[in-house]
Amino acid sequence: xxxxxxxxxxxxxxxxxxxxxxxxxxxxxxxxxxxxxxxxxxxxxxxxxxxxxxxxxxxxxxxxxxxxxxxxxxxxxxxxxxxxxxxxxxxxxxxxxxxxxxxxxxxxxxxxxxxxxxxxxxxxxxxxxxxxxxxxxxxxxxxxxxxxxxxxxxxxxxxxxxxxxxxxx
Numbered sequence: 763x764x765x766x767x768x769x770x771x772x773x774x775x776x777x778x779x780x781x782x783x784x785x786x787x788x789x790x791x792x793x794x795x796x797x798x799x800x801x802x803x804x805x806x807x808x809x810x811x812x813x814x815x816x817x818x819x820x821x822x823x824x825x826x827x828x829x830x831x832x833x834x835x836x837x838x839x840x841x842x843x844x845x846x847x848x849x850x851x852x853x854x855x856x857x858x859x860x861x862x863x864x865x866x867x868x869x870x871x872x873x874x875x876x877x878x879x880x881x882x883x884x885x886x887x888x889x890x891x892x893x894x895x896x897x898x899x900x901x902x903x904x905x906x907x908x909x910x911x912x913x914x915x916x917x918x919x920x921x922x923x924x925x926x927x928x929x930x931x
Contacts, residue, residue, distance in 0.1 A: 767916070770907065771928040776888070776919075779904030780809065783886055784816035786902050787856060790884065791823065797854040800828040802871055806859035808919040809888055813858065830857075832870045839873040847878055854882045860917040862887040862903070865896030872898075889915050889928060 771779065791797050799817075801810025807829055817825045828850075833840035857871045868885055875883060890903040893911060907915065909930065916929040 765931065767929040767931045769927060770889075770915070770930050771905065773926040776904070776926050776928065777812075779888060780812045781816055783902045783904060784813050784820065787813065787817065787884070787886075788821050790901075791821075791854055791882075794823045794854055796824045796826065797856060798826050798828055798850055799856045799858060800830050800871070800874075802857070802859045802867060803829060803831040805861075805917050805919055806867075806887075809860055809886065810856075810858040813856070813886065830871055830874055832867060834867055834870070839870050841870065841874050843874060847874060850875060850878050850880065852879060852881050854884070855880055856884045856886055858886040860887065860919070861889045861891060861915050862898070862900050863891045863893050863915075865894040865898030868898045868900070869896040888917060891915060 799810045799814050801807030810827060814825050814827050829844045831842040855875060857868065859867055862868060872883070884901040886902045887900045888904040890900055890906045891909050892906060909915070914931050916931060918924050918927045
């Protein structure tokens, strides 16, 4: 694998993608009074925080940020959450991650909510790589990127001393 990095999205483009996704979420949930935005740590949570900031400005509903930490290496669902999952009952959940690659992370994210009756569950990713091993699709994507398996997508968000960007290497 080469050390060469190709810039896919710069800081302004990332913000434009997140803005557009926020408006799509607004359109999909205009009649709601509250939605829950569940960010998957680490970078999915950064995207979720930005979505919440925009939605707080443009939406008539309130939004609440939830955090999910998953053990992505495990073959079983191991999640740490900062909320009572029963509080999600009959609510709209927006599950957020930075990159959709195999679908495993989002599938595990779904697992957190399996025992709760939800009104609606939507998924958001900044980058959809189209390499799914799990039957997972995303409802809102910043960009769909056709890559080869050996390539890697680096999402840099809120890293001290670095400008936000998405790179392919």
